Amino acid sequence: MRIDVLTLFPEIIEPFIGSSIVGRACDAGIVTIRLTNIRDFATDKHRTVDDRPFGGGPGMVMMCGPVFDAVEHVTAKHKATPVRILLTPQGEPLTHDRVRQLARLERLLLICGHYEGFDERIRTNLADREISIGDYVLSGGEPAAIVLIDTIVRMLPGALGHEEAAANDSFANGLLECPQYTRPRDFRGDVVPEVLLSGHHEAIAEWRARQSMKRTRARRPDLLDTQKSREDESREENTKRE
Numbered sequence: 001m002r003i004d005v006l007t008l009f010p011e012i013i014e015p016f017i018g019s020s021i022v023g024r025a026c027d028a029g030i031v032t033i034r035l036t037n038i039r040d041f042a043t044d045k046h047r048t049v050d051d052r053p054f055g056g057g058p059g060m061v062m063m064c065g066p067v068f069d070a071v072e073h074v075t076a077k078h079k080a081t082p083v084r085i086l087l088t089p090q091g092e093p094l095t096h097d098r099v100r101q102l103a104r105l106e107r108l109l110l111i112c113g114h115y116e117g118f119d120e121r122i123r124t125n126l127a128d129r130e131i132s133i134g135d136y137v138l139s140g141g142e143p144a145a146i147v148l149i150d151t152i153v154r155m156l157p158g159a160l161g162h163e164e165a166a167a168n169d170s171f172a173n174g175l176l177e178c179p180q181y182t183r184p185r186d187f188r189g190d191v192v193p194e195v196l197l198s199g200h201h202e203a204i205a206e207w208r209a210r211q212s213m214k215r216t217r218a219r220r221p222d223l224l225d226t227q228k229s230r231e232d233e234s235r236e237e238n239t240k241r242e
């Protein structure tokens with residue numbers, strides 16, 4: 001997979017893509033990530049990328065010119081046509097299912113906004129999708145791009161080293177992950193559940209499934225509703241087909 005990121009602050013993203021799982025995935029050739037500074041596409045001597053909003057009002061708006069030029073330049077650098085994603089609080093909420101979908105694509109182009117927002121023509125002409133990482137406003141799209149890259153890369157085959165790990169993540173099966181423990185068995189009197197030490201694989205799997213369900217019911221009952229409607233939908237689909 002190739003991911004291009006257009007940003008006014010590549011220095012925010014740079015250390016992230018060189019570290020940890022994403023850094024290793026880059027080194028292993030599982031993903032190629034390239035950062036491009038939108039300011040390099042400004043055309044005046046002050047390298048201006050934003051301007052006052054027509055109609056008045058506070059703040060500055062990112063201008064079309066540098067963003068369009070940057071997108072066109074970066075798109076032409078590689079043969080695969082990218083899916084262009086604008087990071088904005090107005091976008092579709094990022095979920096595990098959406099990440100899984102995006103992780104199957106050959107090429108992504110992420111556009112990070114700053115200031116008070118984008119000229120609307122960036123949204124309407126350049127974005128195939130708009131994604132939000134939550135109902136709050138960040139100072140810029142960079143932290144959102146980092147979140148998106150992290151969630152996508154950990155789903156790419158080989159990125160985690162051991163293939164089962166991503167499948168066990170919270171949300172992978174629509175439920176929260178079960179509790180995990182490591183040594184020591186007894187930490188300040190807080191003892192690891194006996195079943196995990198039993199070596200009885202079936203009992204361990206059953207315990208984990210039960211814990212996962214219990215935790216989801218307590219903390220995120222909305223996920224169970226979502227899962228139930230998904231099951232109902234697929235049952236309906238199957239009935240229609242029969």
Ligand code: ADE
Pocket residue numbers: 087088089131132133134135136137138139140141144
């Ligand atoms: N840019 C600013 N806030 C954002 C959010 N919540 N998600 C994605 N991009 C953003």
